[in-house]
Amino acid sequence: MIKPPNPKKKKKILIAHGDKRVDNYYWIRDDKREDTEVINYLKEENKYAEYWFKENKVDKNSIFNEYKAFLPNLEKGFPTKIDQYSYFSTISISSQHRKYYQVYKKRKKLILDVNKLAKGKEYYDISGIFPSRNHKMVAFGEDINGRREYSISSKDIKSNKIIDRNECFSSGKIIWNLNSNGYFYLKKDPKTLITDSLYFHKIGGKAKEDLLIYKENDNEFNLSISASRTKKYLFLQISKTESNEYWILDLSKDKPNLKLFLKRKNKHLYYIDDTPNEFYILSNKDKKPNFSLFSCPISELKEQNWREIIPHNKKELIQDFLCFKDFLVLEIRKKGQSQLLKINLKTKEKELLKFKDSAYTVNLSNNSDYLSKEIFFIYSSLKTPSILFSQNLYSGKRIKRWQQKINRFKENEYETQRIFLKSRDSKKIPVSIIYKKGTDLKNAPILQYGYGSYGSIIEPSFKLAFLPLINRGFIFAIAHIRGGQDLGRSWYDDGRMTKKMNTFFDFIDCTKGLLKRNIGSSKKVYAMGGSAGGLLMGAIINLEPNLYKGIISAVPFVDVLTTMSDESIPLTTFEYKEWGNPKIKKEYFYMKKYSPYDNISYSKYPPVLVTSSLYDSQVQYFEPAKYVPKLRDYNTSNNPILLKMNLIGGHAGKSGRLESLKETAEELSFIAHLATRDF
Numbered sequence: 001m002i003k004p005p006n007p008k009k010k011k012k013i014l015i016a017h018g019d020k021r022v023d024n025y026y027w028i029r030d031d032k033r034e035d036t037e038v039i040n041y042l043k044e045e046n047k048y049a050e051y052w053f054k055e056n057k058v059d060k061n062s063i064f065n066e067y068k069a070f071l072p073n074l075e076k077g078f079p080t081k082i083d084q085y086s087y088f089s090t091i092s093i094s095s096q097h098r099k100y101y102q103v104y105k106k107r108k109k110l111i112l113d114v115n116k117l118a119k120g121k122e123y124y125d126i127s128g129i130f131p132s133r134n135h136k137m138v139a140f141g142e143d144i145n146g147r148r149e150y151s152i153s154s155k156d157i158k159s160n161k162i163i164d165r166n167e168c169f170s171s172g173k174i175i176w177n178l179n180s181n182g183y184f185y186l187k188k189d190p191k192t193l194i195t196d197s198l199y200f201h202k203i204g205g206k207a208k209e210d211l212l213i214y215k216e217n218d219n220e221f222n223l224s225i226s227a228s229r230t231k232k233y234l235f236l237q238i239s240k241t242e243s244n245e246y247w248i249l250d251l252s253k254d255k256p257n258l259k260l261f262l263k264r265k266n267k268h269l270y271y272i273d274d275t276p277n278e279f280y281i282l283s284n285k286d287k288k289p290n291f292s293l294f295s296c297p298i299s300e301l302k303e304q305n306w307r308e309i310i311p312h313n314k315k316e317l318i319q320d321f322l323c324f325k326d327f328l329v330l331e332i333r334k335k336g337q338s339q340l341l342k343i344n345l346k347t348k349e350k351e352l353l354k355f356k357d358s359a360y361t362v363n364l365s366n367n368s369d370y371l372s373k374e375i376f377f378i379y380s381s382l383k384t385p386s387i388l389f390s391q392n393l394y395s396g397k398r399i400k401r402w403q404q405k406i407n408r409f410k411e412n413e414y415e416t417q418r419i420f421l422k423s424r425d426s427k428k429i430p431v432s433i434i435y436k437k438g439t440d441l442k443n444a445p446i447l448q449y450g451y452g453s454y455g456s457i458i459e460p461s462f463k464l465a466f467l468p469l470i471n472r473g474f475i476f477a478i479a480h481i482r483g484g485q486d487l488g489r490s491w492y493d494d495g496r497m498t499k500k501m502n503t504f505f506d507f508i509d510c511t512k513g514l515l516k517r518n519i520g521s522s523k524k525v526y527a528m529g530g531s532a533g534g535l536l537m538g539a540i541i542n543l544e545p546n547l548y549k550g551i552i553s554a555v556p557f558v559d560v561l562t563t564m565s566d567e568s569i570p571l572t573t574f575e576y577k578e579w580g581n582p583k584i585k586k587e588y589f590y591m592k593k594y595s596p597y598d599n600i601s602y603s604k605y606p607p608v609l610v611t612s613s614l615y616d617s618q619v620q621y622f623e624p625a626k627y628v629p630k631l632r633d634y635n636t637s638n639n640p641i642l643l644k645m646n647l648i649g650g651h652a653g654k655s656g657r658l659e660s661l662k663e664t665a666e667e668l669s670f671i672a673h674l675a676t677r678d679f
Contacts, residue, residue, distance in 0.1 A: 002051045004641070005044040007629050016565065017585045021598060023562065025626035033614055033621075042614070042625060045643040049609075052640055053666075058673045063468045064665035068093065068658075070406050070464060078388050078402040079103060082368050085135045096656030100129050100138075102157060111138050111157050118655065122648040123615075125655045127172025132180040137163070137203075139183060141172030146615040146650020148172070148193075152185060154203055164203045168210070171195045175227050175234045178251050184213070184234055186223050193570035193617055195223045198236055200256055213256050214247065219573040227251075228274045229323050229370050235272065241496075241577035242267045261301055274298070275323050275370070281306060282321055288312035289489035293321060293330070310343070317488040322364055322375070327393045329375055331364060336430040336486040337418075338362050338459065340377060342393065353391070357381040359418035359432045361459035376401070380461040382434035382476075383414040406464065413437055414470070418460070421513030423506050427494075430480040430487070431510050432460035433519065439473055445675040446475040446520030448511055452483030452503040453532035454578060455492040465664050472672060475520050481506035483532075497580050498590045504539040511547060523549065526671050530554030531619055531651065534610075538596025538627070545603040550674040552667050553610045555651055559623040560595035561588070570617060597623070600630055604637035609670045611663070613649035621645065642670075 012026035030038045053060065071093050079086035086103040097114035111129075118124035127141030127150050136157055141150030150172035154164040169190055174183040182202040186195045198214040201207070216223060216238055224237045234249040236258065245264035249256055261272060261279075269291075270283040279301065281294040293310035296302075310318065310330070319338075320331040330341040338361050340353040355362060360381040365388065367376050373393055380386045385404035391397065415437055420428040435444065447469060451458050458478050466476045480486040483495025483503040495503040507527075515522050527548050529536045534556020541551060563569050565582040580587030592598055608631065612624040628643040635641060644666070646654055653663045 002048055004048055004632055005041060005629070007041050014562065014565075016582060017588055019589070019592070021561070023626070025629055026562075028625045029620070029622040038625075039647070042621075042643075042645045042647065045625075045628065046645055046647075049642040049644050052642055053670075056673060058669050060662075060666045060669045063669050063672070064662050066468045066471075067464070067661045067665060069408055070467065072405040072407060075405065078366060080366050080368060082131060083135065085131070087129070087131060091657065096658055097124075102131070102135070102138075104135070109157065111160075112140065112155065117142070123650075123655045125650075130174050130176065130183070132176045133178055134180040137180065139174050139176070141170060141174075143172070143650070145648065146613055146617070146646075146652075146655070148617045148650060149188065149190075152183075152201070154183075166201050166207050166210075168199070168201070168207050171224070173225060175225055175251075184225060184249075184256075186225055189219075191568060191570070192219065192573070194219060194574050196221075198223060198225065198258075211256070213249075214258055219567070220576055222574050230274050230276060233274060237271075238264065239269075240574060242269070244269055246270070246272050248272075262303060271320075273321070273323055275325075280309070280321060280323055280328070282318060284489070289493070290314065290316060291318040291489070293318060293328075315488075317485060320364070322367055323370065324375070324393060325371055329364065333457075333486065333488065336480055340364070340375075342375075351396075353377075355379060357384065357416065359416050359460040360384070361461045380459075382416045382432060382460050382462060383411050385409070385462045385464075404462070409467070416460070419517075421510050421517075423502075423509045425502075425505075427482070427506070429482075429506050429510055429513075431477055431514065432480070433475055433477045433514075434470060435475045436470055436473065439475065441475065441520070442518040443521045444473055444475050445524035445526065446477060446514065447526045447528060447671060448477045448479055448507070448514070449528050449533075450479045450481055450507045450510075450536050451529060451531075451533040452479075452481040452495055452507065452536055454483075455485040455489070457484045457486050465668070468665075469668055469672060472675075474675070477510070477514060477519075479507050479510040481510065496578055498587065500579070500590070501594055503536060504543060504594060507536060508540055508544050508547065524675050526550040526552075526674065528552040528554070528667075528671070530556070532557055534558060534619070534624075535560065535596060537608075539594050539599075541605055541608070542594075542596060542599045542601065542603075545605050548606050549677075550606055550671055551608045552671060553608060553624070554667070555612050555616055555619050556596075556610060556624055556627065557619045558596040558627045559598075561591045561598055562595075563620070563623065564591065569620060597627055597630065600634045602634050602636055605631060605635045605639060605641065606637075607639040607641075607670075607674055609642045609644070609667060611644045611646075611653070611667065613646040613651065613653060615649060616651045618651040 009024035010027045012023045014021045073093050075091050077089045079088040089098040089100045091098045100112040102109050102111045123146050125143045130139045139154045150170045152166040156163045171186040174185045176183045184200050187197040188195050196216045200211040220240045221238050226235045236247040238245050243264050246261040247258040249258050272281050278295045282291050284291050292312045294306040296305045317333040322329045328343040332339045342351045362379045365378045374390045376390050378386050385406050388402040390399050416434045418432050485492035534553040537551050537553040538558045580591050582588040610624045612621050614621045632641045
């Protein structure tokens with residue numbers, strides 16, 4: 001029998017606010033990722049995990065083969081129309097990556113084959129494709145290690161040759177200038193990975209000659225860029241959790257000149273877009289957390305000139321909006337459910353678009369033309385693969401344009417439900433579930449999934465990844481816990497900073513609530529989460545080690561207190577208003593209450609599979625690499641604690657669709673195997 005790796009202990013004492021913590025595995029951190037002892041330890045963990053899977057006859061290939069059986073031989077995306085051109089992508093069942101095409105006057109041209117670019121590389125991913133304004137070139141960001149540090153390449157479509165490479169350590173997104181001889185892009189700080197600088201690059205020029213347009217000096221803020229609705233402006237957003245500001249750059253001007261839209265203010269968030277004559281502003285000003293919508297003339301941007309279009313509603317969150325010539329379309333959330341609201345700007349008439357399922361998700365997509373007479377949106381539910389619809393803004397006629405193809409799948413063989421369960425502080429938490437018809441709910445294994453951070457919402461959309469388990473008789477449940485903003489901005493605020501414990505309690509209370517309703521067997525309860533959802537997994541098994549019979553903790557953020565105390569760790573300062581600032585005593589000790597690494601105790605922990613990647617930019621590899629041996633040190637059960645560490649790859653694992661599916665198949669085969677055991 002191969003024993004689990006037993007890395008040596010080197011005592012590291014961490015002191016803050018008079019509080020002393022001891023970390024025996026701090027030494028596993030190597031920012032250069034070159035330390036032989038560290039790499040060898042990670043290899044030992046991989047070897048042990050492989051041994052455990054083999055020794056326990058866990059069939060990883062079965063679920064992977066099911067995934068391949070679901071996939072069509074050729075998958076074609078719906079074309080995005082930009083001016084007189086259209087762009088779409090395809091991927092074959094045997095390919096890792098997509099091919100991208102341009103269509104003009106019915107002539108189709110292959111402009112990028114990512115499979116060829118990735119050939120011979122251990123890791124390769126692109127940030128997307130960005131056609132130039134004259135449609136003669138296409139730019140794309142290239143990531144070769146999973147760290148999301150993109151260089152940018154530009155390709156001449158006619159000659160099919162790369163004409164410019166910009167090794168620029170960028171975010172991967174670009175905005176072309178009007179005459180297509182250059183583009184704007186964002187650079188990251190090479191140490192903290194915070195996006196802090198806006199540059200202009202001229203095609204054919206050297207990266208060191210790129211023009212710096214804006215540099216942010218406050219390391220709590222991060223930059224992003226987008227093109228305005230009319231494509232006249234570049235929008236530069238400077239943001240952190242609770243506040244932001246926009247600068248606008250007129251793309252029709254030869255000399256870049258940024259203009260401030262509205263200066264950042266504490267706890268004020270706003271988002272803008274344009275029409276030919278007006279700006280629209282989504283804002284939480286005046287302490288209205290679910291946002292109101294305003295407009296103002298382009299020539300009069302001052303806040304006193306804003307005119308309220310849609311007032312604040314305590315029961316509805318406005319998530320986003322889209323401008324058309326005669327209409328506004330809003331993405332809103334009502335009782336945790338996504339909705340589309342159409343507003344006629346002339347008559348002020350409002351219409352809520354209707355859909356069939358009780359639990360579903362809908363979002364705007366492929367709406368590049370401000371003058372279009374129709375909107376495009378994607379509809380999906382836990383039992384409905386994604387469908388792209390268009391709907392005429394004037395007549396209301398709806399047309400199905402495209403649907404995700406899934407082989408060997410029939411929607412009518414599955415049941416979905418949306419239920420509300422009471423938390424310990426009497427909040428009603430939405431839970432979305434799916435199972436196959438005929439499943440004995442009381443005795444069925446159940447896998448509960450959650451995230452609960454950053455205001456992100458795990459939508460009840462179609463999730464191919466979990467279909468093999470559902471087909472094996474599992475119930476799959478999504479707990480829409482606080483920390484997301486499913487039920488409005490307050491739902492998010494009640495699950496961050498010094499209210500973070502609500503996130504963990506909600507998840508646990510949902511599990512117990514489901515079991516109380518005879519949904520799932522108490523002997524076969526499993527949980528899964530990734531990134532901040534991995535933090536959730538670490539917290540719930542510290543709080544309730546006996547409730548769950550197996551855990552998947554993917555790229556988990558488990559060493560919260562140590563990471564947030566170190567500004568040199570990527571993205572840390574940007575997240576002070578999410579988790580707290582350990583320099584503040586009250587926030588330090590609150591984080592210490594739940595930080596999974598700091599709260600491991602002698603307990604009978606369930607089986608746990610932890611996954612990570614050496615080059616993860618979001619959660620550094622050393623957090624899960626330290627967490628696993630410490631969890632073993634304190635585990636009083638004989639249950640396995642496993643670590644799978646990609647030695648190349650990033651936050652999303654390996655690159656390529658098939659490689660990604662292999663990793664997911666391995667994770668879910670771990671749960672499927674556990675379900676064959678009795679506890």
